[in-house]
Amino acid sequence: YWLENQTEEKINQDKLLPLAGLYKHLLKIPSAYVIMATARQCIEADFNYISERLGDADHFIYRQLGDSQSGVTLKLNPLKRLLNLKQFKNAAVTMFEDNIDYLNGVCDGLNRETNKVYIPSNQGF
Secondary structure, rough: OOOOOHHHHHHHOOOOOOOHHHHHHHHHOOOOOEEEEEEOOOHHHHHHHHHHHOOOOOOEEEOOOOOOOHHHHHHHHHHHHHHHHHHHOOHHHHHHHOOOHHHHHHHHHHHHEEEEEEEOOOOOO
């Protein structure tokens, strides 16, 4: 269903999620390293939407074409690699998520203290 609706027209009709304001604020803080992670498969229209309406994150995790792994592992594996880098070893981590299963699965899998913030949306579970 979601692949059928992944067109530039539909993407441009997307509404910003409740965290858009906080996201934009965090991008302005030099000491914050902002990671956007979505289980969505992205096309050029997605990247344009994000760049134009939100601003680009320091790092972006998204589903590659043909990738059918779970949303938890899709987000968890690259996050673990990033957080194992020397500059992030002692960094405070806060994860905002609109899917409670992803939030719990990723945070539990990180094996480090993580502030979990569940923000329900019309797109999450």
